[in-house]
Amino acid sequence: MKQLDIGVAGAGPAGLAAALFLSRAGHRVEILERFEAPAPVGSGLLMQPTGLTVLAALGLFETIQSLGSRIDRLHGADATSGRTVLDVRYDAAPGGRYGLAVQRAALFNTLHDAVVVDGIRIRTGVNLASVETRGDRAVLKNAEGVEVGDYDLVIDASGARSVLAAKSVTAPAIREMTYGAFWATLDGQGGAYDRRALSQRYDKAKVMIGLLPTGRAQVGEPHRVAFFWSLKVGDVDEVKAAGLDRWKTIIRNYWPDCVSFLDQIEDWDQLTLARYAHRTAQPPFSERLVFIGDSAHSTSPQLGQGANMALLDAAALSHALVSCADLPSALAAYARARRNHVRLFQLLSLAFTPFYQSDSSVIAWVRDRLVSTIAKVPPMPALLASIVAGTLIDPFGPAGLTERKWQEDLSLLSGMA
Template sequence: MKQLDIGVVGAGPAGLAVALFLSRAGHRVEILERFDTPAPVGSGLLMQPTGLTVLAALGLLDTIQTLGNRIDRLHGADAVSGRTVLDVRYDAAAGGRYGLAVQRAALFNTLHDAAVADGITMRTGMNIASAAQRRDRAVLKDQALRDVGDYDLVIDASGARSVLAAGSLHAPSIRELTYGAFWATLDGAGADYDQTALSQRYDKAKVMIGLLPAGRATVGDPDKVAFFWSLKVADVDAVKAAGLDRWKSVIRNYWPACQPFLDQIGDWDQLTLARYAHRTTLPPHSGNVVFIGDSAHLTSPQLGQGANMALLDAAALGHALANSSDIATALAAYARARRNHVRLFQMLSLAFTPFYQSDSTAIAWVRDRLVSTIAKVPPMPGLLAAIVAGTVIDPFKSAGLTEHDWLSSPHQADRALPVVDAIKSSAQI
């Protein structure tokens, strides 16, 4: 592949990662970001072995591990009875895998600092409205229809509400999901929570409360915890109208150990409402524009794969361009490389959603009594661990990656904490 002029729309994890891969491969890359100052959006996220392997390929694994918090399992209990209904442990599958909970700011800062260090051009305040094909190049236009960039290839990493994906020849239909979630990043000091687990409490499938120990945004900062509460998007106004104290009392009744976190919330503005949707852009390219991350695929967050899938997209696209003689061949290779993995995890995420976010009492009963029992019977523990890790089918080879050797990671061995069986408060509910 000759040296290309490449425009990357969006300075989120997908955009920053793909810019790093392609700039290091010798292409001329610039990032176009709509905000005047690039910044992360959201609270915490769970990095899986898939996304961590991509960061290792970029030489950023040590940095993100210094900021993140190792997660060894996902634990969920019925908020009324205290009975465990979800217990997925990474070590149920071979290989020494683990998760790493991070603040979105930590992931953003790690990638952004690397892009700045590599001298990648970033143009901010660029409100891209459309892309036009001009002979064998792609031209980006702003809302006034002025040309703002002319490239051999445009990579759309602008996220869930991408105007380029919506305006493409293969514009996908979007299915808005009924449930969203309130998120907040809070201090963990003095609170009683499992520091090695994503912990959740459920009341049937209508209520889901979660705590994710998310590490620190920068070295020297105090550790934070990402707190979330699932609810119907249509109910948000009614919940707010009932008042913050009423909302806190509901959560406190379900999970008393959340009190130290609730005490830190004094205003609705401290909570970010996340809305979720499902869509797939097929194929994930149109002319000389290619889609990665949430621009290419969206789904329920139940398996926590969003940022990890975006990083895999970035690696796969870089690999395809490095091993193809022209752009059209590379984009077709990228689509093939990601097709099976993306489709599988979109399907799995949608399948899991009703068990944790729905009005169905019957599905919740099946989850709590049947599924939780089957999940303990071999080979299910290992299969569930592979699903959570994102490795139930190999996503690495097609992206030109070799999975990181987790067993030889002394940094994580030093940081690992003993696993606590369950949050103590579950016995009090």
């Protein structure tokens, strides 16, 4: 394909990764960001072998590895009885896979620094409102209706509540999720937590508390831990009105080991409320506007696939643009490459959600008694490991990727602090 002028809306992981791939493929790329200075949003996240393979393709694996915390399993227990109800281990499936928990700032800094080194232009303070097609060009306009860019292709990487996606002819219906979560990034020094696991405590499906070691944002900084507490979005005001001390007491009664983290929270402003929505753009493009990441698809966070799916989208779109002779063919190829993987993991995330975030005591009983028992019977441990890793079906080949050889890094990662 000829060299394209490409505008990328959004400087999150999806937009930054897409810009890197496409700039290195010879296209002219600029990123448009609505904030005055690009910055990460959120607390911690779990990088899976899928997202890590994309970063490896960009030459950024060693950087993110040096910042993150290796995760070997996901473990959850009933807060009252202490009974294990979730225990998913990556090594239950062959291949030497593992997760890498990172601060969102670490992922952002890794990608943003590479964009700066590559000389890709970032325009800040651009509040995009619409895109229209004029002949063979896509014209971006801001909230005042002023033209801010003219491109062969616009990539919308501006998130689940994208204005560009909402105004598109392929705009998907948005299903707001009942449950969200409070998140905070806290000092892990001296805290009681499993350094190699995502650990959770449950009270039926109404309460979910979690600790995730997330490494450091930059080399030389202390290691941090992401703390989260699930709750109904509609209950947030009531919880806050009851007071921070009461909230801490509730959590402390469920999980005493959280005391050292709770002591660091002195104000509600230290907690970020994450809201979730389910949506799927079908197809993930409209004329010369293409969607990646949460602009294309989003769902509940139960499988921790969001950032990883976004990175896979960036790789798949770049691969399609390299492999096809014209833009319409490339966009159709991108949609095909991601269709099955996205649909499967959105379905799985929705299916798992009621077991961990719902008002149903029956579903929680089924989870604790039946599902947790079945999960121990082969081949279920390996199947669950593949689901968590994002590799239940091949996400790599359609995106033009070759999965990294994880076992080559095993001895190095085992010695990480």
